[in-house]
Amino acid sequence: MENMVRLPDDETLAKLSEFYKVFGDYTRVKLLCQLRQGEMCVQDIADSIGMTQSAVSHQLRILKGMALVAGRRDGKTVFYSLADDHIAGILDMGLEHINE
């Protein structure tokens, strides 16, 4: 009874790695940290992290697909924010680790 955790099945492992892969990119993690400070529209995100609108939009699509961010349309502009508090928690665990 010293360890009850079984090796997850292949599908779960695949999903898990896909999930972490999203955090494993400089641009996306910067984007997530930026959104952590509050919702922002695409162009403002692009300006604040120094990327083109297109690149940001492509990445937001990935983040949205993985349910890490949510979009809210208001007229012409779409405001993005972190999907839930969980995400901020995961960013924190990572930051903790790299600070020893």
Added chain:
Amino acid sequence: MENMVRLPDDETLAKLSEFYKVFGDYTRVKLLCQLRQGEMCVQDIADSIGMTQSAVSHQLRILKGMALVAGRRDGKTVFYSLADDHIAGILDMGLEHINE
């Protein structure tokens, strides 16, 4: 005062993304989950997750470099294990997320 968290600097963001990148690969996350159940030598890991000794060794090098696993030599064989409990915690957060 509604949000005290500042955007981490570029170097921190780079480290953070590199850290998560390690979890963002099917093979490595499988390897980490396997090691979670206890220390194992390279060949046994390779057999249990269906990879060549060489591929596993290459990946272990990456994991070791990021301080996610630690190696302990005992004669000819080297036993690897998770570097600390932190790692298991990060795996758990990911598993929680993908299970909604």
Added chain:
DNA sequence: TGAACATATGAACAGTTATTCATATGTTCG
């Protein structure tokens, strides 16, 4: 409706990365 604006998307290219194969290093034991 049409012009102006914000965002999304498709294709292509460049850079990155995981695996394989061959081989080197390190360890034990006769």
Added chain:
DNA sequence: CGAACATATGAATAACTGTTCATATGTTCA
């Protein structure tokens, strides 16, 4: 020492991924 075994490593290749450029979609307002 030398054979046998376990692990590590270098080079090459195939597959993947992020950005760019061009353009499409969607929205507002005159």
